[in-house]
Amino acid sequence: MAAACLAALLDDATGVSRGWQAAALGVMVAWAAFFTAVAVRRGIGPPLIVCDAALVTSVMLLQPRLVSVSTVVDETTWAIMLASTAIYVSQLALRPVAGLPLAALVIAAYMIGVPAETSQIRILFVQAAVVSAMMWLLRRGGRRADAIVAERDRERHRAMAEAARRADERQYRVQMHDSVLATLTMVASGAVRAGSPGLREVARQALEILETYASPPPLADGPLIDVVERLELLVARMRPAMSVDLAVAGWRGSDRPALEVPEPVARAIVDATREALRNVAAHAGTRRASVRLERSGDSVRLHVVDHGRGFDPARVPAARHGIRHSIVERMAMAGGTATVQSRPRKGTVVTLRWTCG
Structure with a gap:
C-alpha cells in the first residue's frame, strides 16, 4: 500500500481531484501503519483482512x-498495484472459502470504478487464481507434514513407554530377588527371630515393593498425568516414617498448579523419587527431606534434597541397584536423566529431568 501511495503522488494529475486524492492517500498511509502495528503484535487475523479489503474496495470505487x-x-x-496487494494479502492469510470472495469483491470494485477500458483486469483474475492454488497446495503439504510429525511423536512415546515397561520389569525382578525373596528366605531358614525389629523393617520394605509393582504397567498411548498429584500421594504415604516437604514452583496457597506429563514419565519420576526418599531413610541418618518440582517451558525438573551424612557416589558398589537401576536407568528409559550429587557429611541432592520432544 505504501508503494501505491508513492506511485499516486508521481502520477499524472490530469482529470484527478488532488483534494480527494490527498484524503484517500492520507487514509491509506494511516491504515498501512495501523495494519503493520497490529500484524506485528497480534498477527494477521480475519478481521484485519476484511477491513483491508473494504478499504481497498472503497478506493477502487473512487478511481x-x-x-x-x-x-x-x-x-x-x-x-x-493496490488491488493486487489486497488480493495477495487475502489469499495468503485466509483459506480459499474466505479469501476468494474478498478477492472477487476487490476485482468487482476495480472493474466498476476504473475510468477507462483496460486489459489489466485479467491480471487480477490470474493473480487471485494462482495465489489461491499455491496456498491450497502449501496448506495441504503442511497438513501432511503435521500428520507425519504427529505420528512420529506417537511412535516415540510408544517406544518410550515400552522401554519404561521393560525397565520396570527388570527392576521388579531385581527387587523381588534382593528384598522379597531374601526376606522369605530369612524367615524360612530361621535366621532371624519372629518379632525381631530388623525383620519387621525388612518385611515393611518388601511389602512396599510389592505394592509398588502391583499396579499394571501404563499403556503405550496412556493419558497425560498430573505428576504433582502423584507426588502428593507419595509424600503422604511416606509419613509419619519420614518428614518430607513438597514444594512446587509457582504454587501459592490453594492455587496448586497441574503439571501434566505422559503416564510413563509420571510413573518414572514418582518411582525414582520414592527410591531417592527410601535411600534417605535407610542411609542418610536423617528422617527429613525436601522435594522441589519446577517446570520451565517443556522441561520438568525435580530435586530430592537431604542434609544427612552424604556419601561418595564413586564408591557405591556395582552390586547396589538403588541409584543405578531404580533412579538413573528408570529416568533414562522414560527419556529423561537423573544425577546424584553428594559428599560425605554434606548431604545429597538427586535431580531428575525430563524434556518433552
Whole structure:
C-alpha cells in the first residue's frame, strides 16, 4: 500500500481531484501503519483482512476522482498495484472459502470504478487464481507434514513407554530377588527371630515393593498425568516414617498448579523419587527431606534434597541397584536423566529431568 501511495503522488494529475486524492492517500498511509502495528503484535487475523479489503474496495470505487484516464490506458495506474496487494494479502492469510470472495469483491470494485477500458483486469483474475492454488497446495503439504510429525511423536512415546515397561520389569525382578525373596528366605531358614525389629523393617520394605509393582504397567498411548498429584500421594504415604516437604514452583496457597506429563514419565519420576526418599531413610541418618518440582517451558525438573551424612557416589558398589537401576536407568528409559550429587557429611541432592520432544 505504501508503494501505491508513492506511485499516486508521481502520477499524472490530469482529470484527478488532488483534494480527494490527498484524503484517500492520507487514509491509506494511516491504515498501512495501523495494519503493520497490529500484524506485528497480534498477527494477521480475519478481521484485519476484511477491513483491508473494504478499504481497498472503497478506493477502487473512487478511481474516477483519484486516477487519471491516461495512466489507465497506458496501464501504469497505481490502482492496479493496490488491488493486487489486497488480493495477495487475502489469499495468503485466509483459506480459499474466505479469501476468494474478498478477492472477487476487490476485482468487482476495480472493474466498476476504473475510468477507462483496460486489459489489466485479467491480471487480477490470474493473480487471485494462482495465489489461491499455491496456498491450497502449501496448506495441504503442511497438513501432511503435521500428520507425519504427529505420528512420529506417537511412535516415540510408544517406544518410550515400552522401554519404561521393560525397565520396570527388570527392576521388579531385581527387587523381588534382593528384598522379597531374601526376606522369605530369612524367615524360612530361621535366621532371624519372629518379632525381631530388623525383620519387621525388612518385611515393611518388601511389602512396599510389592505394592509398588502391583499396579499394571501404563499403556503405550496412556493419558497425560498430573505428576504433582502423584507426588502428593507419595509424600503422604511416606509419613509419619519420614518428614518430607513438597514444594512446587509457582504454587501459592490453594492455587496448586497441574503439571501434566505422559503416564510413563509420571510413573518414572514418582518411582525414582520414592527410591531417592527410601535411600534417605535407610542411609542418610536423617528422617527429613525436601522435594522441589519446577517446570520451565517443556522441561520438568525435580530435586530430592537431604542434609544427612552424604556419601561418595564413586564408591557405591556395582552390586547396589538403588541409584543405578531404580533412579538413573528408570529416568533414562522414560527419556529423561537423573544425577546424584553428594559428599560425605554434606548431604545429597538427586535431580531428575525430563524434556518433552
